[in-house]
Amino acid sequence: MDSQPEADLIAAARAAAGHSYSPYSHFAVGAALLFADGRVITGTNVENASYGLALCAETVAVAKAMADGVRGGLEAIAVTGPGTEPITPCGRCRQVLNELAQLGGTDPVVLCVGPDEVKRTRLSALLPDAFGPASLG
Numbered sequence: 001m002d003s004q005p006e007a008d009l010i011a012a013a014r015a016a017a018g019h020s021y022s023p024y025s026h027f028a029v030g031a032a033l034l035f036a037d038g039r040v041i042t043g044t045n046v047e048n049a050s051y052g053l054a055l056c057a058e059t060v061a062v063a064k065a066m067a068d069g070v071r072g073g074l075e076a077i078a079v080t081g082p083g084t085e086p087i088t089p090c091g092r093c094r095q096v097l098n099e100l101a102q103l104g105g106t107d108p109v110v111l112c113v114g115p116d117e118v119k120r121t122r123l124s125a126l127l128p129d130a131f132g133p134a135s136l137g
Protein backbone atom coordinates (compact mmCIF):
# COMPACT_ATOMS: atom_id res chain seq x y z
CA MET A 1 0.00 0.00 0.00
CA ASP A 2 1.24 3.54 -0.76
CA SER A 3 2.72 5.48 2.11
CA GLN A 4 0.30 8.44 2.13
CA PRO A 5 -2.94 6.42 2.21
CA GLU A 6 -1.31 4.21 4.83
CA ALA A 7 -0.33 7.22 6.96
CA ASP A 8 -3.85 8.66 6.59
CA LEU A 9 -5.44 5.38 7.64
CA ILE A 10 -3.19 5.12 10.68
CA ALA A 11 -4.02 8.70 11.64
CA ALA A 12 -7.73 7.91 11.33
CA ALA A 13 -7.38 4.87 13.61
CA ARG A 14 -5.47 6.90 16.18
CA ALA A 15 -8.09 9.65 16.08
CA ALA A 16 -10.87 7.08 16.54
CA ALA A 17 -9.12 5.73 19.64
CA GLY A 18 -9.55 9.20 21.07
CA HIS A 19 -13.31 8.57 21.14
CA SER A 20 -13.01 5.23 22.93
CA TYR A 21 -15.54 4.52 25.65
CA SER A 22 -13.44 2.20 27.79
CA PRO A 23 -13.88 3.24 31.44
CA TYR A 24 -13.51 -0.38 32.63
CA SER A 25 -10.46 -1.64 30.78
CA HIS A 26 -8.87 1.78 30.16
CA PHE A 27 -7.70 0.16 26.91
CA ALA A 28 -8.59 2.57 24.12
CA VAL A 29 -8.63 0.98 20.69
CA GLY A 30 -9.14 2.64 17.31
CA ALA A 31 -9.83 1.03 13.96
CA ALA A 32 -10.08 2.45 10.46
CA LEU A 33 -11.29 0.70 7.31
CA LEU A 34 -10.22 1.86 3.84
CA PHE A 35 -12.49 1.08 0.89
CA ALA A 36 -11.75 0.95 -2.83
CA ASP A 37 -13.56 4.25 -3.42
CA GLY A 38 -11.25 5.98 -0.93
CA ARG A 39 -13.79 6.10 1.84
CA VAL A 40 -12.50 5.63 5.40
CA ILE A 41 -14.85 4.39 8.12
CA THR A 42 -13.64 4.31 11.71
CA GLY A 43 -14.62 2.59 14.92
CA THR A 44 -13.64 2.54 18.54
CA ASN A 45 -14.32 0.19 21.42
CA VAL A 46 -17.53 0.74 23.34
CA GLU A 47 -17.68 -0.89 26.77
CA ASN A 48 -20.60 -1.49 29.10
CA ALA A 49 -21.19 -1.71 32.84
CA SER A 50 -22.08 -5.32 32.04
CA TYR A 51 -18.46 -6.00 31.14
CA GLY A 52 -18.98 -8.88 28.74
CA LEU A 53 -21.01 -6.70 26.38
CA ALA A 54 -18.00 -4.67 25.22
CA LEU A 55 -17.86 -3.99 21.50
CA CYS A 56 -14.44 -3.97 19.86
CA ALA A 57 -13.29 -1.10 17.67
CA GLU A 58 -13.05 -3.22 14.52
CA THR A 59 -16.55 -4.63 14.98
CA VAL A 60 -17.97 -1.15 15.50
CA ALA A 61 -16.26 0.01 12.30
CA VAL A 62 -17.71 -2.91 10.32
CA ALA A 63 -21.17 -2.24 11.74
CA LYS A 64 -20.89 1.44 10.78
CA ALA A 65 -19.86 0.49 7.24
CA MET A 66 -22.66 -2.03 6.88
CA ALA A 67 -25.17 0.47 8.25
CA ASP A 68 -24.02 2.95 5.59
CA GLY A 69 -24.72 0.36 2.91
CA VAL A 70 -21.10 -0.55 2.22
CA ARG A 71 -20.86 -4.20 1.21
CA GLY A 72 -17.46 -4.60 -0.40
CA GLY A 73 -14.20 -3.07 -1.51
CA LEU A 74 -12.48 -3.41 1.86
CA GLU A 75 -8.82 -2.84 0.99
CA ALA A 76 -7.08 -2.09 4.28
CA ILE A 77 -7.62 -2.06 8.01
CA ALA A 78 -5.64 -0.19 10.66
CA VAL A 79 -5.95 -1.00 14.35
CA THR A 80 -4.21 0.67 17.23
CA GLY A 81 -4.18 0.25 21.00
CA PRO A 82 -2.63 2.05 23.93
CA GLY A 83 0.31 -0.24 24.64
CA THR A 84 3.92 -0.09 23.55
CA GLU A 85 3.41 -2.91 21.03
CA PRO A 86 1.07 -3.13 18.02
CA ILE A 87 -2.14 -5.07 18.70
CA THR A 88 -3.80 -7.47 16.31
CA PRO A 89 -7.58 -7.81 15.93
CA CYS A 90 -9.13 -10.30 18.36
CA GLY A 91 -10.55 -13.56 17.03
CA ARG A 92 -14.14 -12.40 16.90
CA CYS A 93 -13.15 -9.23 15.04
CA ARG A 94 -11.21 -11.27 12.49
CA GLN A 95 -14.39 -13.18 11.72
CA VAL A 96 -16.48 -10.00 11.57
CA LEU A 97 -13.94 -8.33 9.27
CA ASN A 98 -13.86 -11.44 7.09
CA GLU A 99 -17.59 -11.18 6.42
CA LEU A 100 -17.21 -7.73 4.90
CA ALA A 101 -14.02 -8.64 3.05
CA GLN A 102 -15.51 -11.78 1.49
CA LEU A 103 -18.59 -9.87 0.35
CA GLY A 104 -16.33 -7.81 -1.92
CA GLY A 105 -13.85 -10.59 -2.68
CA THR A 106 -10.87 -8.77 -1.17
CA ASP A 107 -8.10 -9.83 1.19
CA PRO A 108 -7.39 -6.58 3.02
CA VAL A 109 -4.03 -5.49 4.30
CA VAL A 110 -4.07 -5.27 8.11
CA LEU A 111 -1.90 -2.59 9.71
CA CYS A 112 -1.26 -3.34 13.37
CA VAL A 113 -0.13 0.00 14.67
CA GLY A 114 2.04 0.61 17.72
CA PRO A 115 3.54 3.89 18.83
CA ASP A 116 6.76 3.31 16.90
CA GLU A 117 6.08 0.27 14.76
CA VAL A 118 3.57 -0.91 12.16
CA LYS A 119 3.17 -4.62 11.55
CA ARG A 120 1.73 -5.35 8.10
CA THR A 121 -0.17 -8.50 7.38
CA ARG A 122 -3.28 -9.73 5.53
CA LEU A 123 -6.63 -10.78 6.91
CA SER A 124 -6.16 -14.19 5.29
CA ALA A 125 -2.98 -14.66 7.32
CA LEU A 126 -4.77 -13.75 10.55
CA LEU A 127 -7.77 -15.95 9.73
CA PRO A 128 -6.69 -18.79 7.44
CA ASP A 129 -9.30 -21.13 5.99
CA ALA A 130 -11.98 -18.69 7.06
CA PHE A 131 -15.63 -19.62 7.28
CA GLY A 132 -17.61 -16.97 5.44
CA PRO A 133 -20.64 -16.24 3.29
CA ALA A 134 -19.34 -18.46 0.49
CA SER A 135 -19.13 -21.41 2.88
CA LEU A 136 -22.91 -21.55 3.17
CA GLY A 137 -23.20 -22.61 -0.47
Ligand code: THU
Nearest residue numbers: 025027029045054056057089090
Ligand atom coordinates in the same frame (compact mmCIF):
# COMPACT_ATOMS: atom_id res chain seq x y z
N1 THU B 1 -10.56 -4.56 21.97
C1 THU B 1 -10.81 -4.05 20.72
O1 THU B 1 -11.47 -3.00 20.59
N2 THU B 1 -10.30 -4.71 19.65
C2 THU B 1 -9.55 -5.84 19.72
O2 THU B 1 -9.22 -6.41 18.69
C3 THU B 1 -9.12 -6.35 21.02
C4 THU B 1 -9.80 -5.78 22.20
C5 THU B 1 -11.10 -3.86 23.13
C6 THU B 1 -12.21 -4.62 23.84
C7 THU B 1 -12.14 -4.01 25.23
O3 THU B 1 -12.92 -2.82 25.26
C8 THU B 1 -10.67 -3.63 25.39
O4 THU B 1 -10.11 -3.65 24.09
C9 THU B 1 -9.88 -4.57 26.29
O5 THU B 1 -9.99 -5.88 25.87
